[in-house]
Amino acid sequence: MQHIPENAELQRSTEAPEETGNLIVFDLHTLTRFQDDHPFVQILSDIGNARLVLFTFRAEQQLKEHTTSSQIIVQVLQGTITFTALDQSVKLHEGMLIQLEATIPHSITAETDAVVLLTLTPSPSQHSLSKELFQNRLPLLTRTTHPTPTEHTSPEN
Numbered sequence: 001m002q003h004i005p006e007n008a009e010l011q012r013s014t015e016a017p018e019e020t021g022n023l024i025v026f027d028l029h030t031l032t033r034f035q036d037d038h039p040f041v042q043i044l045s046d047i048g049n050a051r052l053v054l055f056t057f058r059a060e061q062q063l064k065e066h067t068t069s070s071q072i073i074v075q076v077l078q079g080t081i082t083f084t085a086l087d088q089s090v091k092l093h094e095g096m097l098i099q100l101e102a103t104i105p106h107s108i109t110a111e112t113d114a115v116v117l118l119t120l121t122p123s124p125s126q127h128s129l130s131k132e133l134f135q136n137r138l139p140l141l142t143r144t145t146h147p148t149p150t151e152h153t154s155p156e157n
Contacts, residue, residue, distance in 0.1 A: 024141055028077065032056055032115055039063065039110075043139040046123050051139070053118040057081065057110030065107040066128040070120035072106075073099050079114030083107075 026044050031054055033040045039061050044052040051070070055063075057079070065084075074083060075097040083090050083098055085106035092098060100106055108116070127134065 026052075026054075026140070028054060028115070028117070034058055034113065041133050041137060043134065043137050045141040046139040047142065048123055049121065051120040051123040053120070053133075055108075055116040055118060057108070057114045057116070059110055059112050059114075062109040063107055063129065063133075065105050067103050067105050067126075068120060068124045068128070069102055069126040070122060070124040071100065071102050073097055073119040073121075074108070075117045075119070077115040077117055080111040081114050081116060082109045082111060084109070 024045065031042055031044070033042075034056050036058060039058075040054075040056040042054040044054055046052075074081075074092070076092045076094055078094055080091060080093040083092055083106065085100055085104050090098060091111065124130075
């Protein structure tokens with residue numbers, strides 16, 4: 001069994017963290033906001049190896065078909081969406097996720113109000129909706145250098 005060392009940093013994020021730590025906690029309930037005219041987008045983290053993005057959709061809002069240079073994992077935290085790729089549409093609801101390889105055109109339509117967590121790995125070098133989704137949006141957390149691995153120890157028996 002692993003545990004977190006006492007000196008590991010813990011950060012609770014509702015706004016941009018002041019310093020990067022080994023363990024970051026994002027309170028998604030606090031960060032979730034809905035907008036009536038278009039989906040809400042919050043880049044939670046962009047550390048090079050991965051980008052985490054929180055999306056909220058009102059029913060019938062959508063992300064038009066687009067591509068990215070990253071593999072993606074789309075996880076539905078609340079509500080129901082239709083995810084379309086490769087001429088297939090899949091209804092995903094709370095607790096479901098889908099994985100898609102890089103460069104495959106895809107789109108999302110919200111069937112109900114929905115909260116979605118997107119993981120892009122690695123951080124995209126290209127995204128066809130970059131201007132619409134990510135321009136002028138800074139991540140709450142970024143890392144330009146890789147941290148030194150924190151040693152994990154097992155509790156003594």
